[in-house]
Amino acid sequence: MKKQKSDVVIKPSFGKQMKQYGNLFLFYIPAIVLVVIFSYIPMAGIIMAFKKNPNLLGSSSAIQGILDADWIGFKNFEKIFTDPDIISALRNTLIISMQKIVILFPIPIVMAICINEMRGKIVKKSLQAVMYIPHFLSWITVSGIFITLLSYDTGIVNNLMQFFGFDRIPFVTSNDTFRGVLVVSAAWAYLGWNTIVYVSAITALDRDLIEAAKIDGASKWQQIIHVTLPGILPTIAVMFILRIGGIMDAGYDQVLAMYSPYIKESGDILGTYTFRLVKEAGLLPQYALSTAVGLFNSVVGLVLVLSGNFISRRLFKRGLW
Template identity: 40%
Template sequence: MQTQIPITTRKNTDLIRKKRVWAKFYSFRYMYLMLVPALAYYFIFHYYPMYGVLIAFKNYNFTDGILGSSWAGFDHFTYLFQLDKFWQVFWNTLVISLYRLVFGFPFPLIIALLLNEVRKTLFKRTVQTIIYIPHFISWVIMGGLLISLLSIDSGIVNDIIRFFGGKPISFLTDESYFRSTLVWSMIWKEFGWNTIIFMAALAGVDPQLYEAAIMDGANRWKRIWHITLPSIRATIIILLILRIGNLMEAGFEQIFILYHPGVYNVSDIIDTYVYRIGLTEGRFSLAAAVGLFKSIINFTLLVLANQLSRRMGQQGVY
C-alpha cells in the first residue's frame, strides 16, 4: 500500500525547489545580464523583422504599409513558379552552391590536417597568418584583385599561360569558366578562416592516442585515418549540417561584384534576382516571395540533414 504525501509537504517541496532555482539564477545574474545585448540583437534584427514576410502574401505599396496593403494570397508564388527565369536562377543557385559545398568544405579540413602534422611552430604560424589574411579583405577589394589578376590582356594569370604557350582564358567573361572562377576564388578567400575551427578541434585530440598508435607501428596516414578523423568527426558533421542548411546561399556579395549581363545565364542566382526585381524594379512582394521560398528550402534541408545525422548515430545541431 502506497503512502500518500501530504499536500502541505508537496507545496513546501515545490516552494523550496523554486527558491533554489531563483537563488541559482540570482547567483549568476551578471552572466545572464551579459546575454541581454546578444538577445536584443537577435530580437531586433532577426526575429522582429519576420513580420515582413507578410509582404509575400500582399500587394505591397509604400503608402498603405505592410498591414494596410491588400491581400494577394499565393498569387505571387503562382506567378513566380510560372516564370522560366526563376527556374533558371534557382538552378544556377543550386549548381554554384553544390560546387562550393563539394570543393569548398573539404579543402579547409585538408589544410588543417596538413598543418596539424607540421612540427615547426614558426612555419605553421606563418602559413596560418598568410592564409587567414584574405578573409579580412572585402569582396569589393577582392573583386578588383581578381579582375586585375585574371584580365585577358594584362592579368598575371594569362601572362603565365601565354609564357607556357597556351591561349589566354576569359575567366570572368566566358560562361564555361565563370562558375569555376567563382568557386575557387571563394575557396581562396575563405579556406584559411575555416581552418580555424578544424584546428581548434584537432587541438583537443588526446596526444596519448598518437603515442599508442606509434608504438603499434602506425604511420602518419593511418594515424590520421584511424585517430584524427574519428576524433573530430562530430565537428565535421555539425559544420556539414550547417553548410547544407545554407545550401541556397550561393554568395551574393561575390557574384554581385563579379557578374555582368554577359554571364547571367550561369551566374544569376536567387539573391541577385531578388535584388534586381525588389530594389531595381520595385516589385517588393514578388521579391519577398522568392526570398521566403529560398528560406523554406534552407530550413527543410537543415532539418533533413540533422535527422539523417541522428539516424546514423551522430550528434546533430539540436
C-alpha cells in the first residue's frame, strides 16, 4: 500500500534545527568541552608509545619532554610482547573478564525481573537500596571484607568449613580459587547497581502490552519471555556491547587490592602488569612502555566494541550505531 503523504516523516535539515532549537545546543557545550579536554587532547600522549621513555621531569615542560624523546617505531611493543609476563597477564585478563561476563552479566537481568515481580513496595524498595549500597564502597574496603571473611586462619568461612569437617582453603592466596573470589566479590559489589538499569528499563515498558498478554491468558513465565525480555532487549544489547568493550579491564583496582605473589599465575592482569611497569620497572617510571600497553588495551577494546555492535545488529537488530 502506498504511504499516505501525511505519514511520511521528513527529518528537518540541520540549519532548520539550529534555527528552531539552536539555543538548546548550548547544553552540549560542557559535555563537548569535557570530552575534548579529558579524552581527546590526552590522546596526543599516544605518541609516547612510539618514542623512547621521555624525560618529563627535567625538560622545560612535560610536553617538551615528550616531543624531545627520540622516535623508536614499534620497539616498545616488541619489548612488551617478548615478555612472558605480559602473555600471562593478557590470558588472565581475558579469562577473568569472560568469567565476569558469562556469570555476572545475566544475573542483574534475572534479578531485575524478580524485583519487578515482587508485590510489597516497601520490601522491593528496601531490597534495591540494600543491593546497590556495596557499589559505593571502594575496592580496598570490599577486598578487606572478603579477605577477612575468607582468611585461611581466622575467616568465618574457613571456621565454618572446619566445623563441618572440611579442610581449610586459602581462598585469596591460591591460584585455584582466586578468580572465583574475584567473581564473587564483583557480584556482591556490582550486581545491585547493574540491576537498577534493567529495573528502570522494565518500569519504562508499556503496561498495556503486559495487560494485553494477561488478557490473552499468558502465564507469568510467558509474560516474562514474550513481553518483558523482548521489551528490554535494546537495553541488554547496549549494556552487552559496552561490557564487551571493557573486556580488557578485568578489574584492576579489585585485583590490586587482593594481589599477592601467590596468585600471580592466575591473577596478574594487564592493569597490574602496567602498574608494575610504572612503579617497579625501574626507579624511573616507564611512561613509554605503559603507554604502549594502554594503547594496545584501547585498540583491542575498540575492535571488540565494533565487533559486539556488529553482532548485536545482526542478531537483535539493535546496536549503538
